[in-house]
Amino acid sequence: MVVTITLNGKKVEALVKPDTLLIDFVRDHGCYSVKRGCETSNCGLCTVFVNDKPVLSCSMLVARVNGCKVDTLEGLQKEAEEFGAFIADQGAEQCGFCNPGMIMNAIALFRENPDPSDEEIKEYLAGNLCRCSGYEGQMRGIKAFLEYKKNGGSR
Known part of the structure; x- marks a missing residue:
């Protein structure tokens, strides 16, 4: 599936698998401040903003943020x-x-x-x-x- 996300102010369109996690998407696009820690939504290392609200990217599918604004520490x-x-x-x-x-x-x-x-x-x-x-x-x-x-x- 194709997703379009505004990542740190820049429009990004990419072909992703339906089970791709948001953490993998942002890291694949150079946002290395987003880290893998526990992979159980318990440590906060993978926090990003989706439409200005903090979310744990290790537990969110990138398909759920299609059309959204995503900000990482880099942005x-x-x-x-x-x-x-x-x-x-x-x-x-x-x-x-x-x-x-x-x-x-x-x-x-x-x-x-x-x-x-x-x-x-x-x-x-x-x-x-x-x-x-x-x-x-x-x-x-x-x-x-x-x-x-x-x-x-x-x-």
Whole structure:
């Protein structure tokens, strides 16, 4: 079957098998920030945005996003770089493997709730597996970034 997807702002048309997963499609098109971790929808490493909503690409068929807008971290570099610096400042990127999924979900949080409580932040991070940290660095980074945004973008 032929699918047409707007991937990171660029229209992509491709012939795919009916059982092709979205993760395989985006990786085949050069989006290597989308990673395979658990393949059971439990780790968050494969998070992408479909029509601006975070989804786990390891559990979605590419046919389901035919005609949709799909964004990966490669397409969100400006937002990702700005926030990523706050994660790095807190030493929360230790091995870095979880960072793309963590950043994608943090961006979703910032877009949907610019003033979240600690519990709301934890809800967004709940689907992201990080084996190196206790998530405290990520929490500090998110809170510092939110404070930075409240102050008009000045530290």
